[in-house]
Amino acid sequence: MRSFFHPFQDRHVPKSYLNRGKMRQPQELPERTGYILEALEELGQEVEEPKDRGMAPIAKVHHPGYLRFLESAHRRWTAGPDDWGEEVISNIYSRSPSPLRSLIGEAAFYQADGSCPIGEGTWEAAYWSAQTALAAGDAIRRGERLAYGLCRPPGHHARPDAAGGFCYLNNAAIAAEALTPDFPRIAILDPDMHHGQGIQEVFYERDDVFYVSVHGDPGNFYPVVSGYEDERGAGAGHGYNLNMPMPHGSSEEYFLGRIDEAMRAVSLFAPDLLIVTLGFDIYEGDPQAKVSVSSKGFARMAERFADSGTPLLVIQEGGYDLESLGENTRQFFSTLLRS
Numbered sequence: 001m002r003s004f005f006h007p008f009q010d011r012h013v014p015k016s017y018l019n020r021g022k023m024r025q026p027q028e029l030p031e032r033t034g035y036i037l038e039a040l041e042e043l044g045q046e047v048e049e050p051k052d053r054g055m056a057p058i059a060k061v062h063h064p065g066y067l068r069f070l071e072s073a074h075r076r077w078t079a080g081p082d083d084w085g086e087e088v089i090s091n092i093y094s095r096s097p098s099p100l101r102s103l104i105g106e107a108a109f110y111q112a113d114g115s116c117p118i119g120e121g122t123w124e125a126a127y128w129s130a131q132t133a134l135a136a137g138d139a140i141r142r143g144e145r146l147a148y149g150l151c152r153p154p155g156h157h158a159r160p161d162a163a164g165g166f167c168y169l170n171n172a173a174i175a176a177e178a179l180t181p182d183f184p185r186i187a188i189l190d191p192d193m194h195h196g197q198g199i200q201e202v203f204y205e206r207d208d209v210f211y212v213s214v215h216g217d218p219g220n221f222y223p224v225v226s227g228y229e230d231e232r233g234a235g236a237g238h239g240y241n242l243n244m245p246m247p248h249g250s251s252e253e254y255f256l257g258r259i260d261e262a263m264r265a266v267s268l269f270a271p272d273l274l275i276v277t278l279g280f281d282i283y284e285g286d287p288q289a290k291v292s293v294s295s296k297g298f299a300r301m302a303e304r305f306a307d308s309g310t311p312l313l314v315i316q317e318g319g320y321d322l323e324s325l326g327e328n329t330r331q332f333f334s335t336l337l338r339s
């Protein structure tokens with residue numbers, strides 16, 4: 001297995017998290033990566049820094065106005081009036097055509113919720129998180145059977161033109177898009193606690209990338225506005241999007257049953273490459289968990305991915321219980337490394 005991470009990914013240090021009517025302690029913290037890196041080291045994994053492949057593969061997925069906003073917003077915000085906060089965070093949300101005539105107007109359009117503040121190091125961290133995904137994908141393209149991108153900030157909620165759910169750039173979608181010339185049929189299986197509405201949106205009308213998501217019922221749970229069974233894809237992509245929401249409070253057995261069903265759907269698609277967007281937030285002690293998966297459950301899940309017969313690219317998504325991240329990383333990857 002080859003693993004990738006860039007230290008600049010830790011430069012995103014969010015200070016705000018508006019959720020369910022409260023300002024809460026941010027959960028998507030730079031400390032997350034330290035626990036995962038330590039576990040990889042214990043597994044004997046050498047973690048490589050990604051090369052810089054520039055903006056082109058990122059700009060294939062995200063709109064130019066959104067990228068300009070992400071790159072410049074904090075600089076422009078701090079040049080503004082003294083009583084503005086230290087991070088860019090919108091209290092106005094707009095999905096209608098927006099005039100985008102001011103920085104606050106752009107924030108209203110490009111920040112989809114209250115969990116994606118933009119601080120001084122956010123752009124740099126998101127940029128290198130995407131480069132980490134690309135480097136892991138490139139290792140697969142060069143013949144590696146198993147590669148891991150320790151992507152942080154995570155990506156699966158990032159839409160082509162909006163940040164949301166702790167995500168800024170859609171790492172998995174960027175990697176998948178860059179790999180389509182070499183792997184004409186790509187399946188993305190997303191077992192993170194939350195539905196990855198960004199990945200869904202990017203590939204919704206495509207038949208070359210099959211997106212399957214197993215997640216908590218999105219009624220009153222992020223991302224709320226998507227993740228339902230009847231979202232099946234559109235146009236050429238009709239049938240190439242599969243959402244499998246789980247009732248809140250589901251057991252590990254129920255979760256693994258859904259993963260088995262998702263893997264059956266993946267094998268019927270017969271992909272050339274499987275991308276797994278790994279979220280540790282399904283862990284029973286995670287502040288975001290609506291199912292109860294134990295640490296051993298990550299080993300059991302990994303067994304399901306080990307014999308898919310295709311190369312496997314693992315992209316890190318959520319997981320916010322710091323104490324369990326190391327053990328869950330060990331359980332998941334030691335199982336894959338043994339197989």
Ligand SMILES: [Zn+2]
Nearest residue numbers: 192193194318
């Ligand atoms: Zn999640």
